[in-house]
Amino acid sequence: MTQDSELRIAVIGAGPAGVYSSDIFLRQLKKLGDELGVGTEARIDLFEKLPVPFGLVRYGVAPDHPSIKFISSALEKTLDNPDIHLYCDVEFGSDVTLDELLDRYDAVLFATGAVKDKPLKLEGADLDGVYGAAKFVEWYDGYPTGAREWPLEAEEVAVIGGGNVAMDVARELMRNADDLKNRTDIPDNVYEGIKANKAKTLHLFIRRGVAQAKFSVQELREMEKLPGVQLIIDEDDFELDDETIEEAGKDKLTRQMVEELFAIREMAEDMEDDGDVDFEGNPADRQYFIHFNSAPVEILGEDGKVRGIKVERTRTSADGKMTRTGEFVEYPVQAVYHAIGYKPEAAPGIAYDEKGAHLANANGDGRITVSAEDGEIRERLYATGWAKRGPVGLIGSTKSDALLIVTNMLEDLAKAAEGGRVAPDRDPESIDRLLESRGVKPIDFTGWKKIDAYERSEGAKEGREHKKVIDNEKFRELAHAE
Structure with a gap:
């Protein structure tokens, strides 16, 4: 393995925390990669269990918040990046396991949100x-x-x-x-x-x-x-x-x-x-x-x-x-x-800190640990956003979180062998073959744009900018239409 091959990063969760982190990772890599000895090229695969991206912005904020439109368009602009690949309708833990991701990615970042009440x-x-x-x-x-x-x-x-x-x-x-x-x-x-x-x-x-x-x-x-x-x-x-x-x-x-x-x-x-x-x-x-x-x-x-x-x-x-x-x-x-208050979700195979209501990570620096009590760090695993700190802070707080975690990820990649390229399977199409073998059909960015276009056209019929689709099967039908 050499620096000629791109770094490969998996991000779990395509809400603001996951999208901001992906954007900041690519920006910081371009800026610091050569200096750190890890190169400046990376592919980020963003996995989301829902058929559509944007998590908290789409499904956690009241619909009458005027700022939603601006945040959504900024997130969409980030996703429209050839180095970021969207895999919606793919659930971590059932459609793909942690070990399978670690075989194919140099680092895995958890940006899962919260759907349960305290x-x-x-x-x-x-x-x-x-x-x-x-x-x-x-x-x-x-x-x-x-x-x-x-x-x-x-x-x-x-x-x-x-x-x-x-x-x-x-x-x-x-x-x-x-x-x-x-x-x-x-x-x-x-x-x-x-x-x-x-x-x-x-x-x-x-x-x-x-x-x-x-x-x-x-x-x-x-x-x-x-x-x-x-x-x-x-x-x-x-x-x-x-x-x-x-x-x-x-x-x-x-x-x-x-x-x-x-x-x-x-x-x-x-x-x-x-x-x-x-x-x-x-x-x-x-x-x-x-x-x-x-x-x-x-x-x-x-x-x-x-x-x-x-x-x-x-x-x-x-x-x-x-x-x-x-x-x-x-x-x-x-x-x-x-x-x-909300209680952020657990992730299969990752320790959970019940007291802090987040994934177990070292001193809040985003590095996943063996347990909430044991500060021993598990290599190549990270958390950001509510998954890292619990259900506190506004959407904007995820940006400062992302910068901290990305800095730590790059630091760790720089120390690793092969310029951080430690995943044994480096074929970028390997994940697609794995999902296809399981009958999983991801919704990519192009699929999301089809959904978005439909929602806009339905809204326009009533003089509105947008009208949400709410049915999973409808999402799939729209996204996979030829």
């Missing part, structure tokens, strides 16, 4: 009418194996969580179906579901204070512009002491978030003063209550169904420590959604 550990969490955010997000984002119908019978609803997913869930529950359809790519079943939604009152419960919430400013601004919705706040939640204001001011993003929340407070006061109206001054037919310093302690039931939620008032100090007050309030609700 469990809600409250009494009553098993009642009919309690839902994890992940499954609801799958429904409204048209996830291929997600629910096709969603029960939206409750007139009073609670959402638990102090982050962006909680905000997404609450916003979609308060959405006007026609407004959502006009602005997004939602499929017909989601439009019909939201059109039939009976929710008139929503309570968002955040355990800590205004200065400790984890909302992005963009999320807050989207909350401010919900047709037909009146925002309602508790004045007491906004009584911040000097120490808390000073602490919040140290971090730019926190300061901006707090400033936006105070703007929302003013907006909520105006909505009330003007006769319970929405942001445009029109009569509101839905009410959205935002409760800070409110920790749900029990979901109340009757005949196995949700009938209410019991919440304890809390206090939050400037350093973010929360204490309970012993004051309880009960709210009548018929459905509870919890957005308290």
